[in-house]
Amino acid sequence: MAPSVPHGSQWFRTFHPRPEARTTLVCLPYAGGAAQAFFSLSARLPAEIEVIVAQYPGRQDRLREPCLETVPEIARGAFTELGARVAGRPFALFGHSMGGAVAFELARLLEREGPAAPSALFASGRRAPSISGDRGVRLLDDDGIVEVIRELDGTDSRVLDDPELLRLVMPAIRADYGAAETYHTGADALVGVPVVALAGDRDPHVRLDEVSAWRAHTTGTFDMKVFPGGHFFLTDHEAEIAGLVTDTLHADVGSGPVAG
Numbered sequence: 483m484a485p486s487v488p489h490g491s492q493w494f495r496t497f498h499p500r501p502e503a504r505t506t507l508v509c510l511p512y513a514g515g516a517a518q519a520f521f522s523l524s525a526r527l528p529a530e531i532e533v534i535v536a537q538y539p540g541r542q543d544r545l546r547e548p549c550l551e552t553v554p555e556i557a558r559g560a561f562t563e564l565g566a567r568v569a570g571r572p573f574a575l576f577g578h579s580m581g582g583a584v585a586f587e588l589a590r591l592l593e594r595e596g597p598a599a600p601s602a603l604f605a606s607g608r609r610a611p612s613i614s615g616d617r618g619v620r621l622l623d624d625d626g627i628v629e630v631i632r633e634l635d636g637t638d639s640r641v642l643d644d645p646e647l648l649r650l651v652m653p654a655i656r657a658d659y660g661a662a663e664t665y666h667t668g669a670d671a672l673v674g675v676p677v678v679a680l681a682g683d684r685d686p687h688v689r690l691d692e693v694s695a696w697r698a699h700t701t702g703t704f705d706m707k708v709f710p711g712g713h714f715f716l717t718d719h720e721a722e723i724a725g726l727v728t729d730t731l732h733a734d735v736g737s738g739p740v741a742g
Contacts, residue, residue: 492537492539492544492563493536493537493559493560493562493563493564494508494517494534494535494536494537494560494563494564494567495517495534495535495536495537496524496532496533496534496535497517497520497521497524497525497533497535498524498525498532498533499532500529500530500531500532501532502529503529503530503531503532503571504530504531504571504572505530505531505532505571505572505573505574505601505731506531506532506533506534506567506568506571506572506573506574507527507531507532507533507534507573507574507575507576507727507731508534508535508536508564508567508568508573508574508575508576508585508588508600509523509524509533509534509535509536509576509577509581510535510536510560510575510576510577510578510580510581510582510584510585510588511535511536511538511577511578511580511581512578512579512580512581512607512658513579513580513655513658513659513661513662514631514651514654514655514658514659515578515579515581515658516537516538516541516542517535517536517537517542518542519535519578520533520535522720523716523720523723523724526720526721526724527724527727527728528728530728530731530732531727531728531731534567534568536560536581536584538550538556538559538654538658539559540653540654540657541651541654545650549653549654549657549658550657550661551657551660551661552661552664552665553580553583553584553587553661553662553665554587554665555661556584556587556661557584557587557588557590557591558587558591560584560588561588561591561592561595564588564592565596565597565598568598569597572601572731573598573600573601574600574601574602574603574604574727574730574731575588575589575600575602575603575604575675576604576606576727577603577604577605577606577608578606578607578608578716579606579607579608579662579713580608580658580661580662580665581606581608582605582606582607582608583608583611583662583665585603585604585605586603586605586611586671586673586699589603589673589675590671590673593673593674593675599674599675600675601675601676601731602675602676602677602678602730602731603673603675603676603677603678603700604677604678604679604680604727604730605677605678605679605680605693605696606679606680606681606716606723607680607681607682607685607688607713607714607715607716608688608693609688609689609692609693609695610692610693610694610695610696610698610699611665611666611667611671611696611699612666612667612668612669612671612695612698612699613666613692613695614666615662615663615666615687615688615692616663616664617663617687618663619659619663620656620659620660620663624648624652627652627655627656627659628648631655633686634686634687634712634713634714667699669698671699672699672700672701673699673700673701673702674700674701674702675700675702676700676702676703676704676705677696677697677699677700677702677703677704677705678704678705678706678707678726678730679693679694679696679697679704679705679706679707680693680706680707680708680709680715680716680723680726681693681706681707681708681709681715682708682709682710682711682712682713682714682715683708683709683710683711683715684710684711684712685711685712685713685715686712686713687713688713690708693706694706707726709722709723
């Protein structure tokens with residue numbers, strides 16, 4: 483299914499429009515990822531939650547646009563359009579891997595500059611903002627980067643095995659790894675929004691103690707959920723994660739039971 487792209491929109495895609503939804507889930511993809519990465523989660527969530535997904539520059543229908551090079555730049559780009567997309571409705575942020583860092587910076591912008599703060603921040607498969615995780619992947623040659631991506635098992639192998647497709651997506655992958663690996667904040671970087679951190683117990687690149695350190699970056703409540711699996715645990719546990727998101731957002735809007 484082709485995503486819905488509202489007139490004038492660059493940043494956000496909607497796969498399952500739900501104009502009567504009570505709340506919006508704003509999803510931020512991982513390094514090298516595109517909006518399509520959240521198609522399945524969007525389909526699985528109930529009618530009361532509408533999902534909009536960021537489409538970063540430099541991929542798919544934004545292929546001709548230059549990639550952004552830092553997490554704050556990505557967050558600022560999304561921020562310029564997000565206010566109009568969530569006006570009048572509660573919303574939450576969900577970011578996986580690099581997307582978790584983007585979600586944190588986006589929450590900081592929203593809290594400082596409005597128009598409203600999110601009701602929750604789901605940080606999935608990402609170490610806390612103040613913990614550096616520079617493994618130098620961005621400095622590898624193309625074959626080295628592909629080897630790292632295969633290890634994480636989160637990218638369609640048909641893309642990695644097709645030289646022409648790989649040539650098209652590699653600039654975005656390399657730029658995103660540069661943004662993700664060079665991002666970290668001071669220990670005093672805070673949001674007021676409740677944070678729910680998600681982790682895989684066998685993630686080769688993000689330790690559980692690095693995920694639990696998100697607790698220090700919010701003055702709101704903190705919860706952490708650990709799932710069996712590696713870096714892309716959310717693929718194997720999508721139903722559970724959809725339930726967690728639904729329950730959390732239902733509690734935030736404070737209304738009746740959410741239909742499945």
